[in-house]
Amino acid sequence: MLSFSCSKAVSNASDGKLDLAPAMPGQVIALELGERQYRLNDGTFLALDGSAQCQMKAQNVGRALFSGQGGLFVMTTEGQGTLLANRFASIKKIELRGQEITIDNAHVVVWSRDLDYDIHLENGFMQSIGTGEGVVNTFRGTGDIYMQSLNLQQFAGVLQNLITTGNH
Secondary structure: OEOOOOOOOOOOOOOOOOOOOOOOOEEEEEEEEOOOOEEEOOOOEEEEOOOOEEEEEEOOHHHHHHOOOOOOEEEEEEOOEEEEEEEEEOEEEEEEEEEEEEEEHHHEEEEEOOOEEEEEEOOOHHHHHHHOOOEEEEEEEEEEEEEEOOOHHHHHHHHHHHOOOOOO
């Protein structure tokens, strides 16, 4: 287990408030922790309250190579409280009830810790390396997955094609 440090804000008043601003535009979701715990994709974590905390847990080598989720480690919640997570664009919840689903890794935000997951190349090594696409997560079991509707890198590529230079 690997730990990491976060800034901590504590109010001196019983009715203290804290404003948070994510690094990118998009939806912020609040997930209650306790009976349910989650794993987070890179860049998803915004804040925790209560006794909740995040730990970096080791992943297997296959997950580490393809994940985009912290390499050898993935952020996992523990304790009671609220997790605030955010990603670009809107976030949609998918409920699995003893099912299996495969989702593009770049769209995965947060998933239930109880789900079995496998990160792999969907189209084979050579095709995926050539296109830069094809890294997917396959989830199995019972739990929730939250995914973002748009991928920031793909959206930036679309915008880049629309930006004109001084020559135009």
